[in-house]
Amino acid sequence: MATIEVENVRKVYHRDAEELVVLDGITVEVPDGDYVALMGPSGSGKTTLLNLIAGIDRPTSGTVTVAGTELTALSERDLAQWRSRNVGFIFQFYNLIPVLNAEENVALPLLLTNLSRSERKKRALMTLELVGLADRSNHFPRQLSGGQEQRVAIAQAIVTDPSVLLADEPTGDLDARSAEEILRLLETLNRDLKKTIVMVTHDPRAAQRARTQKHLEKGVLVS
Amino acid sequence: MKFLPLVLRHLRHNWLRTLSTVVAMAVCIFLFCTLETFVEATKYNLKSANDSRLVTRHNVSLVFPMPVSYRERIKSLPGVKRVSVSNWFGGKYKDDMKLFFPSFAVDGEEYLAMYPEYLLDDAARSAFFKDQRACIVGQETADRFGWKVGDSFQLESFIPRYRKESPFEFMIAGIYKTDTVRHPGTNGTIMIFHYKYLYEATSQKAQVGSFVTQIEDPAMAVTISRQIDELFENSDSATKTETEAAFRASFVSLGGNLALLLRSIGVAVTFTILLVTANTMSMAIRERRTEIGILKTLGFSDGRVLGIVLSESTLLGILGGTVGIVLAHNMIQVLPRLPFIGDAVRGFPRLGLSLPTAAFGFGTAVLLGFVAGLIPAFLSYRARITSLLRHV
Numbered sequence: 001m002a003t004i005e006v007e008n009v010r011k012v013y014h015r016d017a018e019e020l021v022v023l024d025g026i027t028v029e030v031p032d033g034d035y036v037a038l039m040g041p042s043g044s045g046k047t048t049l050l051n052l053i054a055g056i057d058r059p060t061s062g063t064v065t066v067a068g069t070e071l072t073a074l075s076e077r078d079l080a081q082w083r084s085r086n087v088g089f090i091f092q093f094y095n096l097i098p099v100l101n102a103e104e105n106v107a108l109p110l111l112l113t114n115l116s117r118s119e120r121k122k123r124a125l126m127t128l129e130l131v132g133l134a135d136r137s138n139h140f141p142r143q144l145s146g147g148q149e150q151r152v153a154i155a156q157a158i159v160t161d162p163s164v165l166l167a168d169e170p171t172g173d174l175d176a177r178s179a180e181e182i183l184r185l186l187e188t189l190n191r192d193l194k195k196t197i198v199m200v201t202h203d204p205r206a207a208q209r210a211r212t213q214k215h216l217e218k219g220v221l222v223s
Numbered sequence: 224m225k226f227l228p229l230v231l232r233h234l235r236h237n238w239l240r241t242l243s244t245v246v247a248m249a250v251c252i253f254l255f256c257t258l259e260t261f262v263e264a265t266k267y268n269l270k271s272a273n274d275s276r277l278v279t280r281h282n283v284s285l286v287f288p289m290p291v292s293y294r295e296r297i298k299s300l301p302g303v304k305r306v307s308v309s310n311w312f313g314g315k316y317k318d319d320m321k322l323f324f325p326s327f328a329v330d331g332e333e334y335l336a337m338y339p340e341y342l343l344d345d346a347a348r349s350a351f352f353k354d355q356r357a358c359i360v361g362q363e364t365a366d367r368f369g370w371k372v373g374d375s376f377q378l379e380s381f382i383p384r385y386r387k388e389s390p391f392e393f394m395i396a397g398i399y400k401t402d403t404v405r406h407p408g409t410n411g412t413i414m415i416f417h418y419k420y421l422y423e424a425t426s427q428k429a430q431v432g433s434f435v436t437q438i439e440d441p442a443m444a445v446t447i448s449r450q451i452d453e454l455f456e457n458s459d460s461a462t463k464t465e466t467e468a469a470f471r472a473s474f475v476s477l478g479g480n481l482a483l484l485l486r487s488i489g490v491a492v493t494f495t496i497l498l499v500t501a502n503t504m505s506m507a508i509r510e511r512r513t514e515i516g517i518l519k520t521l522g523f524s525d526g527r528v529l530g531i532v533l534s535e536s537t538l539l540g541i542l543g544g545t546v547g548i549v550l551a552h553n554m555i556q557v558l559p560r561l562p563f564i565g566d567a568v569r570g571f572p573r574l575g576l577s578l579p580t581a582a583f584g585f586g587t588a589v590l591l592g593f594v595a596g597l598i599p600a601f602l603s604y605r606a607r608i609t610s611l612l613r614h615v
Contacts, residue, residue: 056520056608077524084522091612095517099232109521111225156521 003164003196004030004053009062011048011219022048023059024219030212032163035190035197037210044216046200047168053198054087054166055079067163084112088157088195090167094149096141096156102128103137106155113160127155131185147178154185158195165189167199171206183209226527230535237507241539244503248543248588249550251496256551256576256584258485264574265482267408274441276337278309278470279434279451282463285311288384288430289460291422294330296454297436302447305437307333308418310429312385314378316368321560324364326378326414328421328429335359335415337437340406347372347397355420357396363411365398372398387424391416435467493587500595504536508599515603516611525604532600533593540592544585551584552576 011023023045030036038046051057052064055071064071067086074082096105107124115123128134131151141149150170157165167186171179183206189195190211199210207213215223234241279297281287291308298306307330314326331352335341343351343359350372351357360370370376377390393416401409421429438447448464455462508515518528555576 051609054520077526080519080522080524082522083520089520091517095513095612097229097514097517099236100229104228104232108229108518111229112522117225 003032003034003067004028004198005063005065006049006053007063007065009049009052009059009064011045011052011057012060022219023052026062026216026219026221028214028221030196030198033190033194033196034212035186035210036199036212036214037207038198038200038214038216039202039204039207040216042202043218045219046216049216050166050168050198050200053164054089055083056089081112084109085160086162086164088154088160088162088165090150090153090157090165090170092169092172094141094146094153094173096149096152098141101138101140102133102144102152102155105141105152106159108156109160124155124159127159128152130158131155145178146174147181150174150178150182151185154182154189158189158193163196165195165197167197169200169202171201171203179203179206226531226534230531230538233507233511233535234538240503240507241542244500244539245542245546247496247499248540248591249546251492251591252544252547252584252588253550253554254492255489255587256548256580257554258489259580259584260551260555260574260576262482262485263577263580273467274444275304275438276467277436277438277444277448277451277464278467279436279462279464280432280470282452282461285432287460288432289434289455289462291431293431293455293460293462294434297434297451300447300450300454302439302443303436304439305333305337306330307337307435308431308433309334309435310418310421310432311382312378312416312421313380313382314391314414315381316376316378318379322368324361324367324412324414325410326416328418329415329435330419331415331417334435337435340401340409341399342402343397343399347399351396354394354396355417355423356392356394358393358414358416359397359399360395360414361411362398362400364414365395367412370395370398372396384428384430385421385425391420391424433470436464493591497591497595500536500539500591501598504532504539504596504599507535508532508603512606512611515606516608519608519611529600529604532603533596536596536600537589537592540589540595543592544588547588548576548581548584552581 006026006028009023009026010021013020013022026049038049040046048057052059052071053066055066055074058072069082069086071079071082097108100108103121103124106127107120110120110123125134125137128137131154133148133151133155136144136148136152141152144152165186170186171182174182186197186199187209190197197210199206201207213223214221279289279293281289294306294308297303308328310328312326312328316322316324335343335348335351341359347359351359365371368376372395375392375394377392379390380386401411403409418429436447436451438444444466448466451464452462515528518531519525555574559574
């Protein structure tokens with residue numbers, strides 16, 4: 001069964017009179033529990049495709065169905081609610097909130113649930129432990145290394161237990177050792193927790209760690 | 224409420240900006256409340272004015288005196304019930320202006336008959352009428368100095384023509400009370416004594432600053448005022464007569480519309496602070512575009528993001544309003560004790576921050592914060608995640 005179904009998706013941006021086709025009739029299926037590396041040169045449409053799957057952007061035409069929900073049919077409000085329950089997003093630059101410590105950053109998505117404050121704290125600490133940062137729960141992002149920040153970001157992405165994880169160049173800003181730690185963590189999440197992962201990357205070594213590789217060029221899926 | 228810690232963290236993180244915005248707003252609310260308190264005190268003072276009482280003064284200025292002989296001529300006019308001298312004495316207690324209270328030399332019996340709002344028992348009245356050095360003081364002044372009936376004290380005027388070699392000696396014959404329900408606006412701080420004492424002690428040099436005339440029919444106020452002024456229009460000291468309310472209004476406003484002036488200042492300051500706060504909020508939100516993008520990516524709806532931004536700016540208003548009101552309350556208490564300024568404000572009866580003024584000031588601050596956050600909140604509400612995260 002496919003968790004992610006992208007069908008004949010086009011994404012076109014308009015700049016004055018100019019029409020810029022970023023994705024041109026993309027059809028792709030990601031089975032439940034798969035780990036897909038999305039590769040391609042800059043401007044090929046990787047991040048745009050990831051944003052469409054995450055429900056943070058809408059296609060010009062075509063449909064995107066994730067975890068049984070057709071995202072194109074949802075209102076902005078419903079889409080926000082859907083995101084909070086179904087996907088975890090990992091950014092290249094971690095994107096943690098600087099005024100919150102690690103535990104509070106991880107607990108942020110839980111504010112949208114009905115969990116009590118103590119339950120939110122308990123779950124955030126458990127998730128931090130899962131990514132190996134239980135001892136850094138009170139540290140602020142500026143007090144963490146890049147690799148640690150990215151692990152906190154991963155903890156934030158999985159704290160609501162979404163079925164799909166979307167990572168936009170998660171190792172792009174890290175040194176080799178930290179990158180290896182993150183890739184190992186993503187493998188664990190895919191293998192042990194059965195998370196479906198779609199990862200955008202430029203790095204062929206990172207892509208090799210995924211089960212499936214897909215290549216995009218000029219908005220078209222080439223393999 | 225569960226988003227409050229996030230809002231508070233942001234305010235604490237940029238503490239310097241938060242502090243400066245809160246202080247700016249606090250100063251605005253402080254000014255507003257203080258000015259409004261003076262406007263209220265002025266209006267309260269006018270409430271005690273009575274339409275059956277006229278005040279006659281020199282037509283050039285209160286500073287110029289009139290001959291004491293005017294009293295009998297005014298009294299001879301038809302429709303006039305009573306006339307009393309009312310001379311601002313300008314007494315200094317212990318030669319210290321910080322201890323100032325208003326003092327007037329009057330024609331005792333006539334004056335007290337005209338002012339039923341000064342509540343005195345018969346024993347006090349009779350003791351006052353019997354002794355030339357006797358005086359009546361307001362309960363507030365008596366409480367202030369711990370005076371009781373029978374106590375003596377000395378005053379020295381700061382007006383040169385009322386000065387003599389030694390200070391004036393007074394004995395308290397009575398302490399008047401006020402009934403703020405029946406006679407709102409009654410000043411509970413003044414001291415009155417016999418004009419005769421002043422007149423004789425200054426070797427009959429003391430003239431008259433103003434006359435208070437009680438008339439039979441308030442409807443005749445305009446006619447009798449004109450008749451009084453006509454009596455003296457060709458003399459060296461022409462007069463200006465008006466109702467007590469008009470006299471007090473012109474006196475406290477110093478010739479202008481004080482309330483309008485003070486309120487205009489308040490509105491101008493409030494508008495300026497609105498712009499400053501709106502600018503601060505815009506800057507704060509512009510710096511956090513990525514963060515707003517993250518919140519939306521995590522599933523925070525547009526409406527929730529709008530709420531968080533508005534909460535932040537409204538909280539600034541709440542903080543600024545609270546600090547401003549506390550400042551205003553304390554300053555209004557301290558003002559009468561300050562040199563120079565204190566002398567000017569001590570004459571206001573019941574000077575204090577009222578609950579409606581404090582509530583209005585606080586409401587203004589909250590509204591100010593809310594309105595200042597509207598535009599940045601709306602921009603955050605409308606912004607698309609992809610454009611917010613493009614700045615990464």
